[in-house]
Amino acid sequence: AEDSASLICQAADQIEALVSANPEAVIGIATGSTPEPLYAELTARAGRGLDLSWLRITCLDEYIGLPAQHPQSYRHYIAEQILTPWGIDPAHTVLPEGDAADPHAAAAAFEDGIRRLGGVDMQILGIGPNGHIAFNEPGSALDSRTRVVELTADTRQANSRFFERLDEVPRQALTQGIGTILESRAAIMLAFGAGKAEAVAAMIDGPVDPAVPASALQRHPNATAYLDTAAAAGSS
């Protein structure tokens, strides 16, 4: 679509339909800037009577080393943008413990937690300019599971806009693997703006290739990409 506002409404409609069918659906949250207007639209709908409070919430990834209260931790983002505005009990969340003493054990516990929820009904996704999904950087195995990863210089640079200084951006993260993401029952990919066009073209038209982690979504049974004209400019 020409403008992202109509795409946000369509994506919100898709989520609203799921919530109406299953108020306790498991929603996988992506952090980052792109989905923020979607979360705001759903918050506005909650204000008009859509009950989101019974949803189960999980997410894609988390920085290693930031405490949950840190303003740039993904647990903080989710508390602020999802749990509080949607009225969700934190007991109904499964989020990676980025500040655990043993991050590898935290990765395994996160994956177990998703399994105990019964899997993800709807995974929201963004795409990095280098084609990453979650923190699966180029070269990640297509069957990878939740694990500890090193962030690339590009990703740290892109995310430094949220921090005061580049050296404050963590060097490692916990991320769902590509294999984990492909097990979600439905996925919504949001990409807006020319900065995403090259990655979007490779995701849609390129081969399924670990060099472009998002290309694995070609193998997802039920994935919808919501693209504005600028982000779609390079794809067929």
Ligand code: F6R
């Ligand atoms: C966030 C995440 C990332 C972002 C991607 C795009 O949980 O997993 O893969 O979706 O980096 O970020 P934005 O939307 O800020 O351009």
